[in-house]
Amino acid sequence: MKKTMVFDCRVSGVSGDMLVSALVDAGADERAVAEEISRACMALPWCSEASVEFPVVERKGISARMMKLKLVEKPMEIEAKRFLEELEKALEQAELSEKARKLVRRTAGLLVDAEVEVHGGEAKLHELGSADTVADLVGFAKALEELDFLEAESYVTSVLVGGGVVQTGHGEVPVPAPATLEILRRTKIPFIIREGLGELATPTGVALLAGVEAKGCSMATVLKVASVGYGAGRKELEDRANVLRVMLGEPQGLVEELVVLRTNVDDVTGEVLGYALERLMEEGAEDAFIASVLGKKGRPAYLVEVTCQPSKAEKLLKLLVKELGTLGVRVCRCERFRVPRSVEEHVVRLEGEEYPVRVKRGELDGEVVRVKLEFDDVKRAAKAAGKSARVFLEHASYFIRQQQRRREDEQG
Structure with missing residues (x-):
């Protein structure tokens, strides 16, 4: 049975350090993760000292681990291209499997692409250029490697991103921060905005979820849980426990969030319909079918229905329009119980x-x-x-x- 992990980000959002801490709390080797983080940070030319601990803390009565990172680094703006180059040099010295390295590269690429999209051209990284970001990326990959969950199926609840404004190196920006929103937009990770909470989801946190290709799921999840971990955020929140929860185990059945696309056509040949069905499946549809129906004015017509992951919905919707010439597609969100x-x-x-x-x-x-x-x-x-x-x-x-x-x- 394939291993499964579910990230519960409904209460206090997500950040890179919360994810790493939750995995350590769930059983990842604390020393191995800490040593890998220190090694990666020290390989960066602007970082002269790095150490990390995972003390047990309490958040509103919940015991959790918190990533306590001590860095001595030279504050600087760094171009996105150079950041990736220095990260690659750090990975050459890392004691990580190739699968873990690929996860780090994939996540870093998502972060940089989002920054470039938002700020344009040769984007300069402010907070994301810190050794802190490298610590989160490498720590997350190492923790999953230690748990043997690098190839696990990943799911995430709707992420509470907060609301309001936050101060960044680019000045005051709305929550979710532009880079965070860009990653959420690209990956279709479900999220909730709630005014007055400040920033609860960071670009690194959502990029790590996207890096493991976490799919949106309901908490109506039947999971044979092997371990549970809680990762604490650095701040004490007034009205909630500032923790992220991860559940590791094997699926006993899972209720996942999907998108259903439907359109009716009455002027398309069978050959075109058949080809469209092939293309839909090739492009990642979970399922697709065509049914004969009686349309308006008694005309024979076809109902085309496609089920897909939220991240695929936009691409498949456009494919329906281009291949069938339809001028309207109905979009519905639904939940599917998936037998393991x-x-x-x-x-x-x-x-x-x-x-x-x-x-x-x-x-x-x-x-x-x-x-x-x-x-x-x-x-x-x-x-x-x-x-x-x-x-x-x-x-x-x-x-x-x-x-x-x-x-x-x-x-x-």
Whole structure:
């Protein structure tokens, strides 16, 4: 079963240090994370000292870890390009896996792209150019590596970003800060603005969520929780516990937020509809179908419906308009209960030959509720074996069932 992590940012938003602290509280090796952060910061030419601790603190009765970072660095503005170059040099000295390094690069790229988009040209980084940002990026990646959650499925609740204004190196700006809003816009991470709370979501925090491709989810989440971690923010808030919560475990079923796109067309050929369906799936739709309906004035028409992740909605909406020529698309947000599934690799033997076939298994409450062979593999194998897809599917299903029974007998 694929590992899953859920970031709960509904109460006090998200920041890079809160995410790192929550993962340490959830079980990541504190010393390993601290050493990696210090090593990365010290590799920066403008940072001469760096140390970090994760003391236990209390926020409105909740025990949490807080990242306490001590830096001695020369205050400076740094161009985005140079920041990425120095970060790459720091990564060369890091004791990180390549997967962890890729996460750091991906997140840094999101931050820099957002700054360039907002400020234009050769953007100069103020707060984001600090060693503090590098500490968050590297600490987050190292913590996930220590937990063995770098390849986990990631989900996030709606992020409370706060509201009002905040003072930055660019002067006073509205909340969410421009770079934060740009990352949220690009990644479609769901968020909530609430006036009077100040800044509760930082660019680094939302970039880290985007870096692990966290999908929006409801808290109606059925998760077999292995560990829970709380990461504290630096400020005490009057009306709420300034903590972020992360839950690590395996999915028992998940209610995730999706977008449904619908449009009716009555002047498009079957060939164009079929091609549009192919393109929608190629571009990342979760599902798409076409149904015959009776339209206005008794005209025969087609209903085209697409289900997708929020981050894909804008691109797929435009594809619908371009491919079908429709002048209107209905957009609805919905929730989908997703049964946990895993994919297994099997080798099917037929007439002395072996054919690789993937098998999808759906499980709920520890019980297998569905087993299905990947039909693309069935088609490929059937063609290679000189059999019809129907015949190969029947043989492969029987062969895999027999294998499973033999394994159960050996274990029993």
